[in-house]
Amino acid sequence: MDFKLSEEHIMIRDAARDFAQTELLPGVIERDNKQEFPQSLVKKMGELGFLGIMVDPKYGGSGMDAISYVLIMEELSKIDASASVIVSVNNSLVCYGLEAYGSEEQKQKYLTKLATGEFVGAFCLSEPEAGSDATSQATTAIDHGDHYVINGTKNWITNGGRADVYIVIAQTDRDKGSHGINAFIVEKGTEGFHIGPKEDKLGIRGSDTHTLQFNDVKVSKENRIGVNGSGFRFAMKTLSGGRIGIAAQALGIASGAFELALKYSKQRKAFGTEICNHQAIAFKLADMYTDIEAARMLVMKAAWDKDQGLNYDKSSAMAKLYASKVAMEHTVEAVQIHGGNGFVKDYHVERLMRDAKITQIYEGTSEIQKIVISRSLIKE
Ligand code: CAA
Secondary structure: OOOOOOHHHHHHHEEEEEEEEHHHOOOHHHHHHOOOOOOOHHHHHHOOOOOOOOOOOHOOOOOOOHHHHHHHHHHHHHOOOHHHHHHHHHHHHHHHHHHHHHHHHHHHHHHHHHOOOOEEEEOOOOOOOEEEOOOOOEEEEEEEEEEEEEEEEEEEEOOOOOOOOOEEEEOOHHHHHHHEEEEEEOOOOOOOOEHHHHOOOOOOOOOOEEEEEEEEEEHHHHEEEEEOOHHHHHHHHHHHHHHHHHOOOOOOOOHHHHHHHHHHHHEEOOOOEEHOHHHHHHHHHHHHHHHHHHHHHHHHHHHHHHHOOOHHHHHHHHHHHHHHHHHHHHHHHHHHHHHHHHHOOOHHHHHHHHHHHHHOOOOHHHHHHHHHHHHHHOOO
16 A cells, blocks of 8 residues: 655646636635636636546546545635536536547547546436436437437536536436436537526536526437436436546535634644644544545545445445545634634635535435445445
8 A cells, every 4th residue: 555646746736836826716715706707717627637637638638546636626616616516527527528438539539638628528317306316317319210309408517618528418218217218419509409597606606507498409319428328327427437536625615614714724824823732622633634634535536446346336335425524614714714714705615515515415415425334335
């Protein structure tokens, strides 16, 4: 067992850290206030290879491993979780799914552009009545021979108004339940595909979240991913990897808030000394750091499982469950350590606290992670 990062991993982490400090940090408060999508920064992240981190270089990707992915996600998320969710969705839910399950033609046409950041992708599974209960898809994709016709509504779609390529999960044969579901590639601008209003969110306000409407949207058969009826398993496998990305995002939010709280506690004085010298604050710091390190171990283990070709359904669910809990609890503590200053936007921790909440909700709520973990334990 080796807990040390390789020289290459350290270089990758430092490059992401440097980018986050120099490029993401300067406008992050303003983007959050204005709910502004970081368009030019997405382009720069594409140039750095952050949008196709694990994709094979033959499809325009960076060919890195999942450990590199979580290192990059943590560093970006320490500063700007709105930017990092764009990276996570594009990498795990769109690029991974296409590379693992798409046809060669789909990879050449879409993956090459998604991996370089020329295109941004979105993953459309959630619906008004199918969030956690993902098999209850009301959106239909009816087979018309050489094409399908999609009708339905998708909710809370990250990159919803900004994507070029949408992976859409829909029900083709309701009698077959989860085995009647398919995944499709839908291009922006396809007739009948409408982007609804943007959501006004508590956190990750710089990311772009929309409801999407599909009214008789014609999609050619070549744009179905995998064999007929494989869409639900495709979505589940894709989400298992996505959960590693969101776990790393939660880890970054927690460690970013911790670093700010530690720094602040060494500067701020009360009762004649820096507040870190008061046990009330020092013990908070000890608890925060210990929990963050424990979360890091789970996140790294899930990424390692993926890199080793092992099953990572359970380890990714555990990593997300725990890291998101740590992010939520300890961003609240970071605000507490900052006192009144923590409640105002200039100090960043209030934003990190708001951003933390979504990590317990998207890509499977904490309750869903417990279903995945417990079912896997019972089956083992
Ligand atoms: N890999 C392969 N197959 C899987 C699988 C996996 N990880 N998980 C389930 N399956 C298979 C099952 O084996 C089963 O197949 P059989 O019928 O052949 O046995 C089939 O899929 C149905 O599975 P379940 O019976 O377990 O289905 P369920 O209805 O009980 O639901 C669930 C399981 C885990 C709760 C699932 O619905 C789930 O993960 N829900 C949460 C969905 C979610 O994460 N949504 C997030 C939205 S995306 C998002 O947030 C993106 C964003 O923009 C940031």
